Amino acid sequence: MATAQDAADVIYFGGDVVTVNDAQPTAEAVAIKDGRILAVGRLQDLVARAQGTGTQLIDMAGTTMLPGFIDPHSHFLNAMTMEDQANVTAPPVGPASTAAEIVAELQRFAKAKSKAPGDLVMGYGYDENLLPGDHPLTRDDLDPAFPDTPVVVVHVSTHGAVLNSAALKKFGITAATPTPPGGIIARRPGTREPTGLLMETAWISLHEQMPVASQEQEPRQLRYAQDLYAAAGVTTAQDGATMAAQVEVLKRAADRGELFIDIISYPFIGELEKVLQAHPARTFGHYDKRFKLGGCKIMADGSPQGRTAYFTTPYLTGGPGGETDWKGEPTFPRDILDGMFRTCYDQGLQVIAHANGDAAIDTVLGAHAAATAGTAPKDRRTVVIHSQFVRRDQLQQYVDHQLIPSFYTEHTFFFGQAHIKNRGIAQASFISPMKTAIAMGLKPTNHTDFSVAPIDQMMVVWSAVNRRLRSGDILGPDERISPLDALKAITLHAAHAYFEEAEKGSIEPGKLADLVILDGNPLTVDPGAIKDIKVVETIKEGRTIYRAGS
Incomplete structure (x- = not known):
């Protein structure tokens, strides 16, 4: 029996252990001490060397333990506001599959939240690609139900929104409002009158004016957001494109000791100067009470499902505002983008760069090369966040420049049919080419981009393994990967992308005891059933932060 000094706090046994460690893929038991993994191996051996009088033995009763899931890219702070927004997403995520159902859900939400006349009503998850008859939502759909109440319905891409007339008035958007470079203000045919749809840079300035929680509300909203992630088995989360004021929200939470998952913030490049005034570059890359500033977030283009991603060839369906011969547009001119990369690299900061279309990826590759020359x-x-429509020749440049693709295989299910319609079957079939990237020696990650898609890591794994459309057909069967490779993308490879592979991402002695217990083994169930696996328990540094049913 181990001495009190050497004894484990707890030993888990009685289930499958998927270590995501190629040197020791499976084990019978895992011992934990002081928030770290003490030993991994045969139960008999661990009991002999690590059991003490105070060691707790926990029988997993046939469940499966994996390393805690690491979120490669999402927008954590969006979860704080979702409690006060209507879910107008199409099934199976939400209830709204028509414009009328979107309006009805907004009305139900406004009544349930006791919204007073004039209060801003917000919804999230609108996707015009899933509305029948290619009828996009406009102010004309919203105005009859909300003649005086401002309504903002955020696009599923989060790169835009539809506003009713009261909201357009509230934010000063009129026929005389110029369309900003890199933005879209959809207009009624033959006029300059806005239809209500604002995208990209036309939306960004309004996005910054949306209501934020008071400091008194922050603890409750932060708990709500962390609970969402923990329930999905996530022990490390990202907030990509954090505004300066939002950085302070997370810093205050850390200082109050309220963070029970690790949160990594990548400030938006346009806010970096403000952030650096309060948090010098030397403070980046280090946790302080579970909060870390990771680097810079740079935007190169928009959303492929919103038809604002930047391509070298035209969309088959035109632009979101009726544009013809439309290839999308870069968010920033090339010289500005080059300067952004140089600014971050000169500060010694990591860059995560959003790029969906192949033309946008070309600009990112060029900016990186120019900044490092x-x-x-x-x-x-x-x-390179999303890397959705990366070309094979561009993947080779990723290898040459040691860039990391963070793919988004859930698009096959949620938006694959829209990509086929907008881009054609050949290009759509190569979205998020995980198998090709892995074969080339890259370490791709795979993300949800929450709140674009739900925080559901088993859905992420399922989509990478199966690549099924909503119809059930397979999009790009040659890019399907094994369940183990899909798990690596949200564990070990994600840890590597954060410079944290020595601490996280696999079940190995010495690493943090960040763990998740599932009711099924993703490596052994039928591949089609992976998305149905549920999280039983989530453990952060040896402490349970989520337990199903409690």
Whole structure:
């Protein structure tokens, strides 16, 4: 029996252990001490060397333990506001599959929340691609039910929104409002009168004016947001494109000791100067009470399902505002983008760059090359977020420049049919090419982009393994990967993208005891059933932060 000093706090046994460690893929038991993994191996051996008088033995009763899931890219702070927004997403995520159902859900929500006349009503998850008859939502759909109440319905991409007339008036959007570079204000045919749809840079300035929680509300909303992630088995979350004021929200929460999952913030490049005034570059890359500033978030284009992603060839369906011969537009001119990369790299900061279309990926590759020209090689771990429509030749440049693709295989299910319609079957079939990337030696991650898609890591794994459309057909069967490779994308590879592979991402002695217990084994169930696996328990540094049914 181990001495009190050497004894484990707890030993888990009696279920499958998927370590995501190629040197020791499975084990019978895992011992934990002081929030870290003490030993992994045969139960008999661990009991002999690590059991003490105070050691708790926990029988997992046939469930499966994995390393805690690491979120490669999402918008954590969006979860704080979702409690006060109507879910107008199409099934199976939400209830609204027509414009009328969107309006009805907004009305139900406004009544349930006792919204007073004039209060802003917000919804999230609107996707015009799933409305019947290609009828996009406009102010004309919203105005009859909300003649005086401002309504903002955020697009499923989060890159835009539809506003009713009262909201357009509230935010000063009129026929005279110029369309900003890199933005879209949809207009009624033959006029300059807005239809209500604002995208990209036309939306960003309004997004910054949306209501925020008071400091008194922050603890409750932060608990709500962390609970969502913990219930999905996530022990490390990202907030991509954090505004300066939002950085302070997370910093206050950390200082109050309210964070029970690790949160990594990547401030939006347009806010970086403000952030650096309060948090010098030397403070980035280090946790302080579970909060870490990771680097810079740069935007190169928009959303493929919103038809604002930037391509080298035209969309088959035109632009979201009726544009013809439409290839999308870059968010920033090339010289500005080059300067953004240079600013981040000169500060020694990691870059995560949003790029969906192949033309946007070209600009990111060019900006990275320009910013690093003449400099000494460095392990920067620059991440190209989404990399949805990356070309094969561009993947080779990822290898050459040591860039990390963070893919988004859930698009096959949620938006695959829209991509086929907008881009054609050949290009759509190569979205998020996980198998090709892995074969080339890359370490791709795979994300939800929450709140675009729900925080559901088993759905992420299922989509990478199966690549099924809503119809049940398979999109790009050659890019399907094994369940183990799909798990690596949200564990070990995600840890590597955060420079945290020595601490997280696999079940190995010495690493943090960040763990998740599932009611099924993703490696052994039928591949089609992976999405039905449920989280039983989530453990952060040896402490349970979520338990199903409690």
